[in-house]
Amino acid sequence: MFYELSDEQKEFQKKVREIYEREVSPLVEEYESKETFPVQLFRILGAEHLLCLRCPKEYGGPGLDKISECISMEELNRICAGIGSGIMVQGGLATDPLLHYGSEDLKQKYLPSAAQGEKIGAFALTEPDAGSDASGIRTTAIRQGNGYRLNGMKTFITNGTICDFVTVAAYTNPERRGTGINLFVVNREDPGFSVIKKLEKLGNYSSDTAELAFDDCYVPKERMIGEREGGGLGQLEETLKSGRLTYGARSTGVGQVTFDTILSYIKGTQRHGQPLARSQAIRFMMAEMAMSLEAMRYMTYRGAWLFDRGLATMKDASIVKLFCTESLQRIVQKAMAIQKNIGLMMENPIQRFLRDARLFKIPEGTSEIQHLVIARELGL
Numbered sequence: 001m002f003y004e005l006s007d008e009q010k011e012f013q014k015k016v017r018e019i020y021e022r023e024v025s026p027l028v029e030e031y032e033s034k035e036t037f038p039v040q041l042f043r044i045l046g047a048e049h050l051l052c053l054r055c056p057k058e059y060g061g062p063g064l065d066k067i068s069e070c071i072s073m074e075e076l077n078r079i080c081a082g083i084g085s086g087i088m089v090q091g092g093l094a095t096d097p098l099l100h101y102g103s104e105d106l107k108q109k110y111l112p113s114a115a116q117g118e119k120i121g122a123f124a125l126t127e128p129d130a131g132s133d134a135s136g137i138r139t140t141a142i143r144q145g146n147g148y149r150l151n152g153m154k155t156f157i158t159n160g161t162i163c164d165f166v167t168v169a170a171y172t173n174p175e176r177r178g179t180g181i182n183l184f185v186v187n188r189e190d191p192g193f194s195v196i197k198k199l200e201k202l203g204n205y206s207s208d209t210a211e212l213a214f215d216d217c218y219v220p221k222e223r224m225i226g227e228r229e230g231g232g233l234g235q236l237e238e239t240l241k242s243g244r245l246t247y248g249a250r251s252t253g254v255g256q257v258t259f260d261t262i263l264s265y266i267k268g269t270q271r272h273g274q275p276l277a278r279s280q281a282i283r284f285m286m287a288e289m290a291m292s293l294e295a296m297r298y299m300t301y302r303g304a305w306l307f308d309r310g311l312a313t314m315k316d317a318s319i320v321k322l323f324c325t326e327s328l329q330r331i332v333q334k335a336m337a338i339q340k341n342i343g344l345m346m347e348n349p350i351q352r353f354l355r356d357a358r359l360f361k362i363p364e365g366t367s368e369i370q371h372l373v374i375a376r377e378l379g380l
């Protein structure tokens with residue numbers, strides 16, 4: 001076992017850190033306060049090969065591995081979790097099903113433009129009445145002629161108002177609960193597709209979240225992902241496995257910036273005429289935070305290492321998501337406890353880290369769902 005990043009990975013980490021500091025940091029304040037995603041970043045990061053990292057070179061991506069994606073996501077989320085959301089969906093949920101299950105034609109049509117940032121992708125599974133239980137979705141895709149007619153509503157969709165295409169889950173056979181689902185690619189300009197409204201959230205302000213409608217939206221059969229009707233749920237599960245590991249990296253990034261911010265606050269602060277760093281309560285809290293961060297990082301990169309070798313199970317991915325997102329909650333709460341009133345002020349970044357962290361418990365399976373998955377894989 002070897003627990004260090006390789007020289008090449010360290011070089012990549014240094015490179016992405018520099019790029020994100022240069023290209024993303026200057027945008028954070030403006031776009032967090034405007035509550036919009038800086039769409040220009042797609043082309044900028046596309047040109048730097050930092051969008052769909054695992055997309056092979058033949059489809060316009062850099063063809064890197066999961067460890068590299070986690071390095072990149074940790075660094076990006078250290079700077080801004082909201083922006084991290086939009087970029088994560090582009091290289092994960094929106095394009096992974098295409099990459100792994102799409103026809104050659106679909107791959108050629110969508111992946112190069114997504115990897116280069118010319119087209120923005122979204123992924124739509126959740127509905128007003130179905131989130132955790134994917135088999136409960138009501139959106140249908142009923143065969144008609146040479147295509148399918150989609151009807152239904154989707155909500156909480158990241159990149160929803162800004163997307164050029166969306167990977168949508170719908171029932172091709174509503175009689176077959178769970179097994180009758182397929183994924184389709186819908187283009188923004190397809191008649192019958194509309195953005196109902198943009199949603200305002202507690203955190204991740206600079207990510208774009210929307211409610212979408214499919215009203216007799218016709219898509220040609222070539223835009224179904226996979227060759228046969230049914231099987232979409234299995235495609236979704238594989239896609240979520242990767243995404244749950246990415247949440248480990250995102251949580252580590254937000255945890256690290258919280259830790260760094262609070263450490264420099266402690267070092268520069270006196271309370272009751274004494275350096276804050278002398279307080280045993282503070283020292284204990286910092287030690288706990290440092291310990292959590294170490295464990296989060298090890299777990300995330302072990303999960304990514306397993307994933308790259310085809311060895312990661314759903315249990316591995318769920319353990320990473322659950323442990324890292326829940327550990328992050330404790331880190332941001334401790335940081336807030338240390339700063340007290342100052343942490344609550346909007347000019348202070350700790351309040352943003354706390355709000356952003358709270359959202360991490362929900363997408364790609366809530367904490368409760370991760371518990372259920374782990375228990376199921378234990379044979380319970």
Ligand SMILES: Cc1cc2nc3c(=O)[nH]c(=O)nc-3n(C[C@H](O)[C@H](O)[C@H](O)COP(=O)(O)OP(=O)(O)OC[C@H]3O[C@@H](n4cnc5c(N)ncnc54)[C@H](O)[C@@H]3O)c2cc1C
Nearest residue numbers: 123124125126130131132156157158359362363364366368
């Ligand atoms: C910031 C953000 C971005 C998102 N982006 C996307 C996106 O891009 N695309 C997309 O499709 N969706 C997206 N979502 C939606 C997200 O995936 C769902 O919100 C999530 O899966 C939970 O579904 P739900 O909201 O319908 O809650 P529900 O499934 O209704 O669950 C409500 C509560 O009950 C709990 N619960 C549910 N079932 C069980 C059970 N069997 N046992 C115990 N507890 C249970 C849940 O943990 C939760 O606390 C996003 C959500 C957020 C917050």
